[in-house]
Amino acid sequence: MSESSAVPFRIQGDTGEWEVVLGLEVHAQIVSRAKLFSGASTAFGAEPNSQVSFVDAAMPGMLPVLNGECVRQAVRTGLALNAQINRWSRFDRKNYFYADLPQGYQISQFQYPIVGEGELVLELEDGATRTVGIERIHIEQDAGKSMHDQSPSKSHVDLNRSGVALMEIVSKPDMRSPDEAGAYVRKLRSILRYVGSCDGNMEEGSMRADVNVSVRKPGDPLGTRCEIKNVNSVRFVMAAIDYEARRQIEIIEGGGVIRQETRLFDPDKIETRSMRSKEEAHDYRYFPDPDLLPLELTEDFVADCLASLPELPDVKRARYERELGITPYNAAVLTAEKETADYFEALLAESARRQGKPEAELARAASNWVISDLFGALKSGDRAMASSPISAAQGAELLALIADGTLSGRLGKDVFAIMLETGKDAGVIVEERGLKQVSDTGALEAAIAEVMAANADKVAEYRSGKDKLFGFFVGQLMKATGGKANPAVVNELLKKALAG
Amino acid sequence: MMTNLTDLTLAQMRDGLRAKSFSAKELAETHIAAVEAARPLNAFLVETPEHALAAAAAADAALAADAALPLSGIPLGIKDLFCTKGVQTTAASKILDGFVPQYESTITGKLFADGAGMLGKLNLDQFAMGSSNETSAYGNVISPWRGQGNAALVPGGSSGGSSSAVAARLCAGATGTDTGGSIRQPAAFTGIAGIKPTYGRCSRWGTIAFASSLDQAGPMARDVRDCAILLKSMCGFDPKDSTSLDVAVPDFEAALSGDLRGKKVGIPREYRLDGMPAEIEALWQQGIGWLRDAGAETVDVSLPHTHYALPTYYIVAPAEASSNLARYDGVRYGLRETPPGGTLADMYEATRAAGFGPEVKRRIMIGTYVLSAGYYDAYYLQAQKVRTLIARDFDLAWQKCDVLLTPTAPSAAFAFGSKSDDPIAMYLNDVFTVPSSLAGLPAMSVPAGLDAGGLPLGLQVIGKALDEQGVLNASYALEQAAGFTAKPDRWW
Numbered sequence: 008m009s010e011s012s013a014v015p016f017r018i019q020g021d022t023g024e025w026e027v028v029l030g031l032e033v034h035a036q037i038v039s040r041a042k043l044f045s046g047a048s049t050a051f052g053a054e055p056n057s058q059v060s061f062v063d064a065a066m067p068g069m070l071p072v073l074n075g076e077c078v079r080q081a082v083r084t085g086l087a088l089n090a091q092i093n094r095w096s097r098f099d100r101k102n103y104f105y106a107d108l109p110q111g112y113q114i115s116q117f118q119y120p121i122v123g124e125g126e127l128v129l130e131l132e133d134g135a136t137r138t139v140g141i142e143r144i145h146i147e148q149d150a151g152k153s154m155h156d157q158s159p160s161k162s163h164v165d166l167n168r169s170g171v172a173l174m175e176i177v178s179k180p181d182m183r184s185p186d187e188a189g190a191y192v193r194k195l196r197s198i199l200r201y202v203g204s205c206d207g208n209m210e211e212g213s214m215r216a217d218v219n220v221s222v223r224k225p226g227d228p229l230g231t232r233c234e235i236k237n238v239n240s241v242r243f244v245m246a247a248i249d250y251e252a253r254r255q256i257e258i259i260e261g262g263g264v265i266r267q268e269t270r271l272f273d274p275d276k277i278e279t280r281s282m283r284s285k286e287e288a289h290d291y292r293y294f295p296d297p298d299l300l301p302l303e304l305t306e307d308f309v310a311d312c313l314a315s316l317p318e319l320p321d322v323k324r325a326r327y328e329r330e331l332g333i334t335p336y337n338a339a340v341l342t343a344e345k346e347t348a349d350y351f352e353a354l355l356a357e358s359a360r361r362q363g364k365p366e367a368e369l370a371r372a373a374s375n376w377v378i379s380d381l382f383g384a385l386k387s388g389d390r391a392m393a394s395s396p397i398s399a400a401q402g403a404e405l406l407a408l409i410a411d412g413t414l415s416g417r418l419g420k421d422v423f424a425i426m427l428e429t430g431k432d433a434g435v436i437v438e439e440r441g442l443k444q445v446s447d448t449g450a451l452e453a454a455i456a457e458v459m460a461a462n463a464d465k466v467a468e469y470r471s472g473k474d475k476l477f478g479f480f481v482g483q484l485m486k487a488t489g490g491k492a493n494p495a496v497v498n499e500l501l502k503k504a505l506a507g
Numbered sequence: 508m509m510t511n512l513t514d515l516t517l518a519q520m521r522d523g524l525r526a527k528s529f530s531a532k533e534l535a536e537t538h539i540a541a542v543e544a545a546r547p548l549n550a551f552l553v554e555t556p557e558h559a560l561a562a563a564a565a566a567d568a569a570l571a572a573d574a575a576l577p578l579s580g581i582p583l584g585i586k587d588l589f590c591t592k593g594v595q596t597t598a599a600s601k602i603l604d605g606f607v608p609q610y611e612s613t614i615t616g617k618l619f620a621d622g623a624g625m626l627g628k629l630n631l632d633q634f635a636m637g638s639s640n641e642t643s644a645y646g647n648v649i650s651p652w653r654g655q656g657n658a659a660l661v662p663g664g665s666s667g668g669s670s671s672a673v674a675a676r677l678c679a680g681a682t683g684t685d686t687g688g689s690i691r692q693p694a695a696f697t698g699i700a701g702i703k704p705t706y707g708r709c710s711r712w713g714t715i716a717f718a719s720s721l722d723q724a725g726p727m728a729r730d731v732r733d734c735a736i737l738l739k740s741m742c743g744f745d746p747k748d749s750t751s752l753d754v755a756v757p758d759f760e761a762a763l764s765g766d767l768r769g770k771k772v773g774i775p776r777e778y779r780l781d782g783m784p785a786e787i788e789a790l791w792q793q794g795i796g797w798l799r800d801a802g803a804e805t806v807d808v809s810l811p812h813t814h815y816a817l818p819t820y821y822i823v824a825p826a827e828a829s830s831n832l833a834r835y836d837g838v839r840y841g842l843r844e845t846p847p848g849g850t851l852a853d854m855y856e857a858t859r860a861a862g863f864g865p866e867v868k869r870r871i872m873i874g875t876y877v878l879s880a881g882y883y884d885a886y887y888l889q890a891q892k893v894r895t896l897i898a899r900d901f902d903l904a905w906q907k908c909d910v911l912l913t914p915t916a917p918s919a920a921f922a923f924g925s926k927s928d929d930p931i932a933m934y935l936n937d938v939f940t941v942p943s944s945l946a947g948l949p950a951m952s953v954p955a956g957l958d959a960g961g962l963p964l965g966l967q968v969i970g971k972a973l974d975e976q977g978v979l980n981a982s983y984a985l986e987q988a989a990g991f992t993a994k995p996d997r998w999w
């Protein structure tokens with residue numbers, strides 16, 4: 008499915024243009040205090056093997072008990088992706104041996120996933136949109152972590168992650184360029200964060216992607232795909248696709264054929280390497296887990312999940328444009344991340360309260376301030392919106408001081424800088440530093456008179472037609488008032504005084 | 508005071524303790540001595556006299572304060588498939604050699620909470636896979652019964668340590684587990700009673716898994732009343748087992764009645780096997796007569812898929828076992844074999860080769876095969892369908908009757924080695940017990956008579972789901988009519 012009006016992405020090969028076909032399987036760690044089938048904690052960064060229950064370590068006789076919160080989060084995620092919720096689903100065992108897989112099998116939903124088909128709409132840079140189909144979402148447990156660099160002769164295993172709940176979100180092969188794949192991961196992450204079902208933190212491994220890549224001549228049937236495992240950033244997803252697509256094209260154009268296989272992405276060399284071929288693939292011997300009953304959801308449960316969803320980014324963006332009159336660009340930026348939208352809405356509400364005006368009237372200025380001033384400050388301080396040093400209430404106070412003329416735009420920026428530096432409120436800074444804009448005509452007229460007296464020669468030059476000197480007088484006046492003079496009032500009074 | 512405390516039934520012990528006829532300490536010490544004296548039976552893998560004595564001390568204090576619990580001071584044997592906190596638990600496999608759980612299984616926890624003590628951990632077929640107790644890594648359990656020419660006999664399996672210990676008066680009651688007959692067949696072989704409750708009645712938490720969809724714990728004791736008493740303590744909903752049933756537990760003993768007026772007993776015609784010994788057929792007919800005498804009406808019923816039960820069982824159970832036993836890999840606990848310079852796969856292979864016995868390996872391989880790509884549909888999936896049909900057979904039978912009466916096993920206990928080279932002959936032992944296991948139904952074996960060689964034979968009562976009471980009551984009627992008093996002569 009594609010509504011894209013943009014020029015299709017093509018890779019130029021020796022034999023002509025190639026199209027890339029992409030599907031993603033995103034593993035997203037479900038936000039929950041406890042693991043999928045045990046009561047052990049899921050906190051990141053704990054001492055190795057400190058968050059392991061008897062169940063997670065697969066001690067003899069231990070049994071899994073499903074964590075209802077993980078089910079709820081998966082259903083909410085499915086609803087946020089407009090997906091079919093399967094009222095009956097089942098847990099299967101995926102059998103394979105590895106040292107960090109204590110049970111010797113992973114409990115997963117192979118045949119009957121909890122969530123079926125849905126969709127995700129991407130906004131591309133050129134303003135075009137593309138709808139990417141969601142094939143399914145299923146719940147499964149994570150494995151532990153093997154560490155091969157702790158000892159020259161032994162491997163170590165950390166089971167803290169063992170049993171942590173994951174959602175595997177499988178897309179249809181609907182993407183056609185690295186940019187689209189990147190946009191898909193960003194948009195999916197945004198929705199997961201809105202829903203609160205995954206923190207989307209790719210650095211900590213809360214979200215990682217397996218990327219299926221194939222190439223074909225436009226119009227040809229699908230080519231043979233390779234799956235690139237465990238790519239853990241948007242940038243790497245795009246780089247891995249670019250490398251892999253070119254690798255496949257080179258092989259085909261060299262007369263070779265693509266073998267279906269699983270490949271690893273090397274983030275240092277920016278290349279993919281063969282992990283195992285289809286022939287070497289495991290026989291996972293899936294079968295229904297006899298320790299767990301099929302999962303049946305009531306209508307009420309699904310309805311409660313739906314009612315618990317927040318306003319999602321697409322709806323919010325449209326509302327910003329429609330009701331608040333914010334530019335499409337600003338609306339898109341402000342709604343891309345839940346934290347930004349939350350901040351903006353708090354700022355707007357507080358501004359409306361302070362200034363006694365409807366939000367729609369203040370939204371444009373507020374959106375500009377967030378996107379230019381606040382974003383700039385956060386970026387230079389390398390901070391996230393969630394840890395903004397300036398609260399929404401503080402921002403609203405600053406905006407009110409600008410709006411009522413207490414501060415000029417320039418002074419506003421100065422005060423903001425001081426706020427960032429000291430953490431103090433805008434009003435306190437204005438008070439302490441006497442930064443209040445001078446709009447009092449009497450005081451300004453006196454200052455103008457002084458400046459004109461001190462620069463009588465320049466006054467004469469101005470009056471003889473050297474208009475450019477007006478700027479000089481403004482500068483002198485600002486200097487004399489410590490920058491606090493209201494520029495609009497200054498302009499008016501100065502013009503009058505110079506005219507004689 | 509009674510001269511031989513070990514001859515008492517569990518109910519008699521309980522009542523004698525309350526009447527202050529003897530103390531719990533005396534009871535425990537007598538049993539501890541019996542266990543020590545009976546080491547030639549090889550019924551116990553670990554003896555825990557300190558546990559039994561501590562429970563006895565607590566029981567005597569409770570009895571003195573008139574605060575006795577249902578099982579205060581009763582010393583029990585615990586099948587070594589139940590994890591016991593601080594006490595080695597091996598499932599009779601080398602792969603768990605030296606494994607000491609840091610947790611208590613729900614079943615043993617409930618029994619101990621009701622005041623019972625533990626004399627020790629009972630031997631079994633390795634991972635409960637076997638019908639003769641010949642697959643234990645720690646040696647065969649010997650039945651206290653003797654065959655012709657004083658031949659040593661198998662105690663049945665897999666709960667062979669339990670059956671041997673109860674029959675030899677080493678304990679009045681023991682825990683067993685039953686996957687395809689592992690409580691009922693050894694009970695029949697040793698002249699004791701044993702009940703497998705409805706799947707889900709007893710929590711599986713902390714019990715080493717063989718085949719999760721079939722495994723059920725249950726009591727083994729010398730009579731029906733004692734089974735009823737133990738069953739009440741063992742049953743109950745456990746939120747730690749997702750397949751546990753959240754239903755009330757009745758007072759089975761209080762409702763025990765051999766009056767079967769108004770009850771209908773089904774006699775399934777498919778349980779009449781070609782080549783079955785005539786004396787088993789005769790005993791079955793006698794059982795039918797006894798139940799009629801107790802007021803029941805008997806009706807012929809058909810369970811047409813019965814002869815598919817064994818092959819179905821030997822697909823489903825090994826399939827689950829192949830996955831359940833994957834955790835025994837040498838990484839975290841139990842045996843670990845590390846060939847010099849070997850890889851992870853080498854460690855797995857060496858550990859599992861050394862740790863698992865031949866029967867366990869056979870079932871892991873069968874299970875792996877039936878779940879493999881290309882065979883799953885033909886074996887595992889087909890077996891699941893047949894399992895549904897077998898369960899439906901029973902559902903249809905319940906339209907005509909309340910319980911079913913069948914023999915427990917197709918023969919009396921046999922000599923060591925007589926079937927161990929022929930897995931199929933061994934598997935046939937389970938022919939009467941497996942169908943009710945596949946259907947998850949309660950079923951009990953009760954001693955009903957002796958064969959020509961003087962060896963015990965059992966009859967089996969199968970009931971509707973959650974109708975343990977109906978099963979116990981029909982068994983009680985059989986027990987009263989049979990008047991089974993035979994016991995093995997002490998030779999050890």
